[in-house]
Amino acid sequence: xxxxxxxxxxxxxxxxxxxxxxxxxxxxxxxxxxxxxxxxxxxxxxxxxxxxxxxxxxxxxxxxxxxxxxxxxxxxxxxxxxxxxxxxxxxxxxxxxxxxxxxxxxxxx
Numbered sequence: 001x002x003x004x005x006x007x008x009x010x011x012x013x014x015x016x017x018x019x020x021x022x023x024x025x026x027x028x029x030x031x032x033x034x035x036x037x038x039x040x041x042x043x044x045x046x047x048x049x050x051x052x053x054x055x056x057x058x059x060x061x062x063x064x065x066x067x068x069x070x071x072x073x074x075x076x077x078x079x080x081x082x083x084x085x086x087x088x089x090x091x092x093x094x095x096x097x098x099x100x101x102x103x104x105x106x107x108x109x
Contacts, residue, residue: 011019032040042050054064066072 011022013019042053045053059067
């Protein structure tokens with residue numbers, strides 16, 4: 001059995017922009033997410049069923065911890081070789097700020 005994709009008429013203005021009331025894409029699925037489905041499934045299990053599930057799926061100790069507490073904070077970057085990443089601030093603005101006119105310059109008038 002072959003499923004035909006749903007075709008929708010895209011209404012556009014003469015200049016190519018989307019007409020009023022026309023969404024540019026399908027948007028996010030309104031159904032239940034896989035994450036919430038699994039969370040609900042695990043919530044409905046007994047303690048014994050949860051232990052069996054964790055064993056069957058070979059969930060490591062660190063993954064169990066992440067499931068309970070979330071990922072640990074990461075303040076380092078592999079390019080800093082373990083050092084904290086420091087972005088210099090000049091006069092309250094970082095060097096990548098779009099307000100370049102507010103940054104001090106080395107030019108003398």
